[in-house]
Amino acid sequence: MKVKVIAIGNTLMEDDGVGIVVLEKLRESFVKNNIEVIIGETDFEYCISLIEECDFIFFIDAAYYGKNPGELTINSLAEYQYSKKYYTQHSYNVIDLIKSYCKTVNGYIIGIEVGKVSFKLGLSREIENNINIISENVFKEILSRLPCKI
Numbered sequence: 762m763k764v765k766v767i768a769i770g771n772t773l774m775e776d777d778g779v780g781i782v783v784l785e786k787l788r789e790s791f792v793k794n795n796i797e798v799i800i801g802e803t804d805f806e807y808c809i810s811l812i813e814e815c816d817f818i819f820f821i822d823a824a825y826y827g828k829n830p831g832e833l834t835i836n837s838l839a840e841y842q843y844s845k846k847y848y849t850q851h852s853y854n855v856i857d858l859i860k861s862y863c864k865t866v867n868g869y870i871i872g873i874e875v876g877k878v879s880f881k882l883g884l885s886r887e888i889e890n891n892i893n894i895i896s897e898n899v900f901k902e903i904l905s906r907l908p909c910k911i
Contacts, residue, residue, distance in 0.1 A: 762816060762908070763817070764816070764819075764908070765796065765797040765798075765811070765812065765817070765818050766784060766791055766798055766799065766818075767818060767819070767821070768780040768781045768784035768798075768800050768822075769801050769805070769821070772802070773880065773881075774878055775875075775877050775879050775881040775884060776823055776830070776877055776885050777875065777878050779895070780821035780823055781800060782884060782892060783821055783873065783892070783896045783899050784798060784821055786896045787896055790900060791903075799811055812866055815865060815866065816866050816868075817866070817867050818867070818868035818869075819869050819903050820868070820871065821871050821899060822871070823873055823875045825875055825878075826872065826874060828874045829874060830875060830876035830887045830888055831874060831887070831888055831894070831895045832874040833872065833874070833895075833902060835869055835870070835872070835902060835906075836869065837867075837869055838868045838869060838870065839867060867908070869903075869906055871899055873895060873899070875888070
């Protein structure tokens with residue numbers, strides 16, 4: 762079993778790329794902890810191709826749950842269900858792909874609440890100003906949820 766962190770998002774769509782930015786900031790810290798880093802962007806098939814049976818996966822993605830920008834929402838892959846009221850732009854498709862490939866994996870989806878999503882390179886000012894805190898929070902959440910044996 763390997764632990765993998767996969768960032769999904771589009772850096773050309775303002776805060777939709779927050780997961781990519783966070784994982785790039787945390788890359789070294791994860792590698793030092795024997796956690797594989799995958800920058801998946803919008804290529805779900807690529808992400809799925811790197812997942813092996815019994816891997817423990819953390820997906821990092823932009824989300825809109827009506828919370829404060831930068832706030833985290835964490836859902837277990839086992840318990841995650843698509844809801845029309847609350848969604849992350851990408852994770853619904855990734856979960857469908859995992860199910861369609863019949864891969865047995867455990868892990869979490871970490872949604873980072875967006876401030877703005879538009880056709881713009883870079884993050885919104887609100888997210889950019891708090892990116893270090895957001896990154897620290899993501900790192901702490903992932904470390905606290907690691908399986909006992911990695």
